[in-house]
Amino acid sequence: MGNVFTLCIVRDNDRILVQKRHKSPFKGYWNAPGGKVELQESPKEACIREVMEETGIxxxxxxxxxxxxxxxALKKVGTEVLMLFESSDFHGQLVSSKEGEVDWVEMDTLYSSKYVPESMTYLLPYITDCDGIITGKLVYNRHKLEVCDITLQS
Incomplete structure (x- = not known):
């Protein structure tokens, strides 16, 4: 098994907090904040820490x-785990970091932008419009999304 990462959809009504990434993966793309779960850290703690470090929120x-x-698809080892979170209860002021530029973007804009990872556009409605727990897999082949299998459990 590979690393454990977090991804958090931070909502302010119809706006989503996004970060234009300065490094891979998804360099130059707008994505939700998140990152690696560190040693002796829970996914929830990592999510809160990563959002604060990357956005000031x-x-x-x-x-x-x-x-x-x-x-x-080309590597037979190194499956990573992505823990998904959502929040609309926050405080603070946006501050960009070395990780990337941050901004609030209208949700509709994210769906039509070519600078948003395809996986984000698939996951977003499950997180913003549905209740329940999301499970599934994302499989990439040469940085292109090849498989996106999402199940919503109520």
Whole structure:
């Protein structure tokens, strides 16, 4: 098994907090904040820490939304785990970091942008419009999404 990562959809009504990434994966793309779960850290703690470090926003409360595996079709090892969270309870002021530029973007804009990872456009409606726990897998082949299998459990 590979690393464990978090991804958090931070909502302010119809706006989503996104970060234009300065490094791979998804360099130059707008994506939700998140990152690697560190040693002796829970996924929830990692999510709160990563959002704060990357955006300046402190999450008062977060909701666990699901888990996805992420792998590469060409590599036979190194499946990663992506823990999904959501929050609309936060405080603080946006601050860009070395990780990337941050901004609030209208949800509709994210769906039509060519600079949003395809996986984000698939996951977003499950997180923003549905209740329940999300499970599934994302499989990439040469940085292109080849398989996106999402299940919503009520």
């Amino acid at each position: 402190y999450l008062n409360d977060i909701k666990f939304r699901g888990v996805m595996t992420v792998s590469n």
